[in-house]
Amino acid sequence: MSAMRVFTYDSLEERKPRHILMDLIRARQLLLDLIWRDLRVRYRYAVMGFLWAVLEPLAFTVILTLVFTLVFAPRVPDAAQTAGPPYVVMLLCGIIFWQYFSTSVTTATTSVVANQNLVKKVRFTREIIPMAACCVPLVQLGIGLTLLFIVHLFLGGALSSALIWLPFVFAIQFVLTLGLALLFSCVHVHFRDVSNVVTVGLLLGFYASPIFYPLEMVRESRLPQWLQQLYLLNPMAGLLTAYRQILLEYRFPDWQLLIAPSVIAVSAFIAGLLLFRRIAATMSDYL
Numbered sequence: 001m002s003a004m005r006v007f008t009y010d011s012l013e014e015r016k017p018r019h020i021l022m023d024l025i026r027a028r029q030l031l032l033d034l035i036w037r038d039l040r041v042r043y044r045y046a047v048m049g050f051l052w053a054v055l056e057p058l059a060f061t062v063i064l065t066l067v068f069t070l071v072f073a074p075r076v077p078d079a080a081q082t083a084g085p086p087y088v089v090m091l092l093c094g095i096i097f098w099q100y101f102s103t104s105v106t107t108a109t110t111s112v113v114a115n116q117n118l119v120k121k122v123r124f125t126r127e128i129i130p131m132a133a134c135c136v137p138l139v140q141l142g143i144g145l146t147l148l149f150i151v152h153l154f155l156g157g158a159l160s161s162a163l164i165w166l167p168f169v170f171a172i173q174f175v176l177t178l179g180l181a182l183l184f185s186c187v188h189v190h191f192r193d194v195s196n197v198v199t200v201g202l203l204l205g206f207y208a209s210p211i212f213y214p215l216e217m218v219r220e221s222r223l224p225q226w227l228q229q230l231y232l233l234n235p236m237a238g239l240l241t242a243y244r245q246i247l248l249e250y251r252f253p254d255w256q257l258l259i260a261p262s263v264i265a266v267s268a269f270i271a272g273l274l275l276f277r278r279i280a281a282t283m284s285d286y287l
Contacts, residue, residue, distance in 0.1 A: 020273050027125035034132035064095055085248040086155050093247055094211035094240050096144035100137050101177055102202050108133035108181030109188050109198050116287035126280050130185040134177050160250035169242045176235055176265035182272025186279040189286050209236040235261035
């Protein structure tokens, strides 16, 4: 830490977006150290250690498959039609990416407070704390995607050239997740109720996103047109549908569905960076 650049967070120069991005680039090694520390802490006292990184999503997948396939699939129109992907694959495609989003935002919201000893004692690029919280769940996401591919291929699915678009769609989700993580984590330092609000918001978002039902159900429903447009402002609605179009329908995603998520993601990221840097100067006083 002795060689680390000392931050005052008081100068206007340090609050400029270009300056913030340069600070993040310089702090990349510390970011990797925090990610590795969080992974070790999470599995340190577990008998099977990092093996839980495989067992957790595997068990989660099996439980969801049994519950939603046996209970909900018969109630969802077109879910069991042979013309489309099996319901379990559609479900997994939605739940895996939502789980990453939900876990990252929840953990990142309380990350600064959870690392208060580090924040109080050392001056460093504090933005990397919530960013590290968003990177740790990438392990579970990677394992979940592997399971999705295995199940998809086992049930007669295939892989296509449309997969080249998967990193671009996930980049939008990752920027969105980082932006919300920065916003919520810095505000949580001042108002501890934020974590409860985030929990309720994510619960609402779970049902307001096409996770265990396709987006077509919303479009074909009796909801007023204005309410359907409001629904599409949920960035995860467009992102989850784009994932299914790439992975299950073997086609390029509908870019009209990605306009709102892209705008919201970039706006949240910029706002998160600027607000976090502004609040960082007084964080220690509230920890």
